[in-house]
Amino acid sequence: MPPKSSWYSAAPPADPLSQGDIILDCPVAGWATGPVELGDDLAVGEELLARVELVSADLIVMTQACDLEQSHVEDVILCPHQRLENYQAAWEAEMRSKAQSPTTRSWRRHCDDIRDGFVWNMVFLNAGQADGVQTEHRVVDFHYIYTVPRVFVESLVRLRNVPRLRLTSPYLENVSQSFARYFMRVGLPTPVARVWS
16 A cells, blocks of 8 residues: 555545545546437437437536535536556557557657646646555546536545545645646737837
């Protein structure tokens, strides 16, 4: 078991949902990739329903804690994360698909880039444990975002009746800042002209 980590606290099942909660194996719905061809009105519902994919994912709550505490939201924003070793296997496969050879050095450099904030859509979660609940290093990917009814997630947590990890400050704010930084990027088609010397 990893040593107790300052990154996490353990939230009991009865605790209200909060930002930074780690929800494992959460069922979510997504859309199948590819174009949709809609015919007459009767077929629209069937076509759309056929495009829905149900998956189970490890997620982190990204909705602001204050919005959850004040009941300002009915839906919760969640982003997926995966174990570092699973991400490494997928990364190596992608490198090979691009005719590149993944090396220990290139993997280390890629991980350093994620840790240092140069890979905009990703952030690391440290390994750690709190009150017997533990996790290994994980990679959060902001490319994928799920919106799930709050009552669904809260009832799932209560039904499972096991404690969950929750990010603590300042690690919670760091992940939130990384999420915001990913979405606030702005590329200008014409930069400010350099008139200074």
